Amino acid sequence: MKRPSLDSILLASTDPRRLREWYVAALDPEETADVNQYGVLRFGGFHVLIDSRTDISDKNPEPGRVILNFDVADARAVAARMDGLGVTWLAGLEDRDGSLFATAIDPDGNYVQIIQLSEAHRAAMAQR
Numbered sequence: 001m002k003r004p005s006l007d008s009i010l011l012a013s014t015d016p017r018r019l020r021e022w023y024v025a026a027l028d029p030e031e032t033a034d035v036n037q038y039g040v041l042r043f044g045g046f047h048v049l050i051d052s053r054t055d056i057s058d059k060n061p062e063p064g065r066v067i068l069n070f071d072v073a074d075a076r077a078v079a080a081r082m083d084g085l086g087v088t089w090l091a092g093l094e095d096r097d098g099s100l101f102a103t104a105i106d107p108d109g110n111y112v113q114i115i116q117l118s119e120a121h122r123a124a125m126a127q128r
Contacts, residue, residue, distance in 0.1 A: 008047035009068070010038075011107050016052045022107050023048060026082050027070055043070065059109035067103070067111040075100035075116035082114075097121070 002047045013019040020039040024032060031042040039050040048068070079093045079102050090111055093102040098118035106112050117125075 005045075008049055009066075010049045010050055010051060011108070011110065012053040012056050014052065014054075014056060014058050015107070016050045019106065019108055022085065023050070025085055025103070026087065026106075026112075027078070027080075061109075063105070063111045064107050067113050069113045069115055072114050072116050075102060075114050078114050090100045 011019060016039060020032075020041070023029065024039055027042040027043070029043050029048075031040075033040045033042075037051055041048040041050070070078075075093060082104055088105045090103040090105055091101070093100055093114075097120075099121045100116040101113065103111050103113045
């Protein structure tokens with residue numbers, strides 16, 4: 001039996017076009033597409049699907065429940081691009097033993113973390 005694999009996440013929004021434009025501008029996905037009613041953004045092998053819903057509020061009331069983590073090659077450049085978009089930061093860019101982390105808040109109130117792991121941190125993870 002084939003094991004399940006996590007392929008995507010659906011972000012529901014009252015303004016899906018605005019949310020999609022933000023993710024495209026802030027994080028530069030490898031691919032963008034419209035599939036039926038969904039805006040599909042591909043980051044590596046993972047897809048972020050953006051759709052509208054009428055049973056949600058404009059802002060996520062519990063954004064800490066799910067945090068989107070993006071592995072980036074240059075956290076400083078991504079943070080600067082996000083600053084240019086006027087992003088609100090939950091936690092600004094910080095160095096944690098050589099790895100860089102920051103948590104932004106998207107237009108719907110979701111938490112979006114950018115992570116640039118140091119080579120030492122990647123090597124330690126690979127040894128586990």
